[in-house]
Amino acid sequence: MTATSSIAFLVVAGGRGSRAGEGLPKQYRPLLGRSVLAHTLKALHAAAPQAVLATVIHADDRELYDAAAQELPADARERLLAPSTGGASRQDSVRNGLEALASLEKPPKVVLIHDAARPFADAALIARAIDAALDHGAAAPGVALADTVKEVDAAGKVTATPERARLRAVQTPQSFAFDLILQAHRTAASKALEFTDDAMIAEHAGHAVHIFEGDPANFKLTTREDFLRATALLLNALPDVRTGQGYDVHAFAEGEKVWLGGVAIPHSHGLAGHSDADVLMHAITDAIFGAIADGDIGSHFPPSDPQWKGAASSIFLKRACERVRERGGMIAHIDATIVCELPKIGPHRDAIRASLAAIMDLDIDRVAIKATTSEKLGFTGRQEGMAALAIATVRLPG
Template identity: 75%
Template sequence: MNALSSLAFLVVAGGRGVRAGAGAPKQYRPLLGKSLLSRTLEALHVAAPSALLQTVIHADDGEAFDACAAELSEPARRRLADPARGGVSRQESVRNGLEALARLETPPKIVLIHDAARPFADASLIERAIDAARDFGAAAPGVPIGDTIKEVDAMGCVVSTPERARLRGVQTPQAFSFELILAAHRACAGSKVEFTDDAMVAEHAGASVHIFAGDPKNFKLTTPEDFLRATNELLAALPDVRVGQGFDVHAFAEGAEIYLGGVAIPHAKGLAGHSDADVLAHAITDAIFGALAEGDIGAHFPPSDPQWKGAASAIFLQHAVERVKARGGMIAHVDATVICEAPKIGPHRDAIRASLAKIMGVAEDRVALKATTTEKLGFTGRGEGVAAMATATVRLPG
């Protein structure tokens, strides 16, 4: 932790998210190819790059968390601390995370406590949170209530109608002086009162909590409908849809296997090339570069450069994907065709699709793979080599 880290985010990610439906805990579910938690952490890092990222996770989620961390940009990973262990309640989980921060050589001065399921917190919201923590010591973002609110009794009868203008829907990140909220959580440890957010913990400890302007876009993903809404929000931010095409050919040579999409397939011959001659990965790489209008694979990895001799073509494909990410975009879909008489592609189709999806960091249903022959015509028909063609659909910010 360096001198710039007077600010820390504490991201609570230990819940099970049962209202999101069957499947993995919601914070690890994919949202346009990246886990919800990684999107939340990346958004916080972009908003405050010098801040420490402290998470609290369930004891069973170590592998899922590691996979999520691998999705982060390198700068964000450098700010990511080892996760703290979650407790039996949200309150206990937050306290565990605060105690992890307290054990640092230099604990933060300000901590922003945030839900893992809110991936749309932007820089302006974070700036308001930091200012509120500095000015008031304890603060939370709130949005005005649009509907009339009724308080009802056990029979469902209206007891009162609170004045709507005085009500706020409270969000996260909730912002605190680190010493204040740590002391408040320690004081409330073991309390039989159920505190549903950290502002309540601060209030119970005697602090006055300020409400600053929240953001309606900073909604929490709780139900399957929320995931659909979030997907639509992300796609709306990437209106520039582009399609690139790629084509590659490699001749057969001595060997006992060929590489297609990163998968080694046994064969009577290998493929000739400066790298591992993965004709399929090369075609897809060129298709992505084409969608970006950034040249071709040879411009980025010249075959005259000895460092690429025998290199795994996954390196080239990953670089093309990183170029998309660097421009704030995403791979929407890849459609590829392998052209050869042999080997048969069908038995390896699923493994190749899985390999390509992993290399590109996308869901498998965004990778299509077909195979065909040329009915004994041409060089592929004569069994002299393998060809591949691909199209890549890329979405970029407008």
């Protein structure tokens, strides 16, 4: 197999597919805290770390794409090229991506064209795809059919029963010698011919397409049921369930508001602290660091460092979440309690949950916030300050 530096992945992410629901194009829908596109790019990078990652996106999706790119590990982002803009059809989009690769100082020798909505391509499948492209010039993964297939007419009458052993359900990535598929796409465009996949374009150009072994797990996310199946698979890959606890206190000081979970709540006093003194966010941050045994907020953001004076605590919380994701894990749940006599937390609870969910990139139903008094006992009872306790549940790879 050739060195992976001469290989490019071309990920087609310009579709508007809505059968999966939720409004967003399915490649940007969240899947356990990370977009489908980010899951796909991460898997491809893990399979061939030195390959470049090229994407084709819809003209309206640049912000969604940029957010997905930020979800990738740093080493994957380094291999990510600027995205190309898609065309009126998938075929046009792929051609645009190929032309962008052709404009590189050193175009790839092999290109693997992959659907953004297939996040489960593993290293073994990618290795087979690369070898097949090198050996045959044009190749696609295929899965043998388990069911008998019938050909029917417009009235539903069976007209033929193809021999099942000769049939394959074709997947992506389809892999090609780069010059071969680029010229085949150019030829199809010049003749205004439309095909359903890149293998057909290579066939029309006169190239034999080799079918190599696909993978049933490499399914395409299309329906709501597909997303449920994908969620189950990802959870099964994160069997190491851990919990961490966090606790923080801050004294009241002069001010007109307190920050809780990134929400400014009007009050007769503020909270004293080196940063913005968001006692709730500090407790949650420590709980997450504790769950992955990665120190505490003070070791990552020491109060002796002047750069953190007055800093927004969202910086700290986002970093704790990044540390979980850098390890291939996810935050499964946050449960936190605020202890104070005043201000009243109930009217602000949902705003706080929404703020924290956005900062941590979690569904809001994974963030629980409670509040209690200390029955006028202790420093919180005397309204000298506030306290917060938090438990974080995370899942990591085994």
